[in-house]
Amino acid sequence: MAVSRRIAELSDLTGRGAIVAGGAGHLGTAAAAALLELGARVAIVDRDRDGCDRAVAGLGPGAVGVPCDLSDEGATRAAVREAARVLGGVDVLVHAAARVGSSGAAGWAVPFAEQSVEAWDESLRVNLTSAFVLVQEARDLLAASGHGAVILFGSIYALVGPDLSLYEGTTMANPVAYGAAKAGIVQLARSLATQLAPAVRVNSISPGGVWRGQPEVFCERYARRTPLGRMASEEDVKGAIAFLASDLSAYVTGHDLVVDGGWTAW
Numbered sequence: 001m002a003v004s005r006r007i008a009e010l011s012d013l014t015g016r017g018a019i020v021a022g023g024a025g026h027l028g029t030a031a032a033a034a035l036l037e038l039g040a041r042v043a044i045v046d047r048d049r050d051g052c053d054r055a056v057a058g059l060g061p062g063a064v065g066v067p068c069d070l071s072d073e074g075a076t077r078a079a080v081r082e083a084a085r086v087l088g089g090v091d092v093l094v095h096a097a098a099r100v101g102s103s104g105a106a107g108w109a110v111p112f113a114e115q116s117v118e119a120w121d122e123s124l125r126v127n128l129t130s131a132f133v134l135v136q137e138a139r140d141l142l143a144a145s146g147h148g149a150v151i152l153f154g155s156i157y158a159l160v161g162p163d164l165s166l167y168e169g170t171t172m173a174n175p176v177a178y179g180a181a182k183a184g185i186v187q188l189a190r191s192l193a194t195q196l197a198p199a200v201r202v203n204s205i206s207p208g209g210v211w212r213g214q215p216e217v218f219c220e221r222y223a224r225r226t227p228l229g230r231m232a233s234e235e236d237v238k239g240a241i242a243f244l245a246s247d248l249s250a251y252v253t254g255h256d257l258v259v260d261g262g263w264t265a266w
């Protein structure tokens with residue numbers, strides 16, 4: 001048998017630069033923390049200066065903020081170039097930015113009949129189109145890395161429809177544009193995996209619902225419906241990020257890593 005590299009070596013990201021779009025958010029910050037812990041430098045690309053500053057302060061040395069409205073194509077392309085300048089290259093690109101179910105825009109987290117085309121269009125700009133723009137702008141940098149890895153955040157709602165009985169008696173909603181964009185993200189990862197190979201690997205992570213103080217009745221129903229008996233936590237995505245960002249997954253591309261406690265296993 002050929003001499004094999006140890007797990008610690010395969011997972012080491014020392015000297016690599018990572019962009020985390022949506023890095024000021026809950027899962028984006030967890031992803032950034034995992035990448036930093038493995039030795040990478042991380043550029044947090046998120047909507048405003050304050051959010052970036054808060055995330056960078058919490059993450060500590062090795063993290064920098066690059067504020068950017070990801071619904072703006074020009075600003076998104078400029079943010080990739082700025083992050084590459086600060087990091088000295090781009091080896092890893094994570095897309096964790098999204099308008100989520102709890103975002104308060106008009107025509108968004110409301111019953112289907114009230115969901116608006118404006119909210120649909122605006123959400124797709126961030127939830128789907130910005131991933132396309134980021135990868136397109138970073139592709140040459142990622143290819144030059146020798147270890148280029150892209151990770152896009154999908155969701156269980158890329159794979160299955162929502163069970164609306166979970167939401168009964170709450171003001172929560174699950175906008176149809178959210179799942180439609182997430183299905184697009186998972187397919188975008190697959191499509192780019194074949195197009196950017198062999199220089200760049202492209203995978204997605206599809207988490208289940210993360211506990212964030214939702215109404216108790218919702219959390220109970222959610223936990224009961226989940227084989228592992230609980231909602232997800234931010235910690236739960238760290239292993240998936242470490243695996244897909246590093247040489248641990250050197251032969252994995254076009255894969256959707258479902259981190260959902262078994263939600264989609266029934």
Ligand SMILES: NC(=O)c1ccc[n+]([C@@H]2O[C@H](COP(=O)([O-])OP(=O)(O)OC[C@H]3O[C@@H](n4cnc5c(N)ncnc54)[C@H](O)[C@@H]3O)[C@@H](O)[C@H]2O)c1
Nearest residue numbers: 022024025026027047069070071097098153155207209210
């Ligand atoms: N929370 C969950 O239960 C869950 C489940 C499955 C998948 N996901 C996915 O995981 C990813 C992270 O979700 P989260 O729970 O951390 O959400 P979050 O709201 O905490 O983070 C999303 C981040 O995206 C940023 N963002 C939104 N619009 C932006 C814009 N126009 N420009 C720049 N940044 C913008 C926000 O500022 C925020 O920091 C998302 O793709 C989400 O769809 C979340």
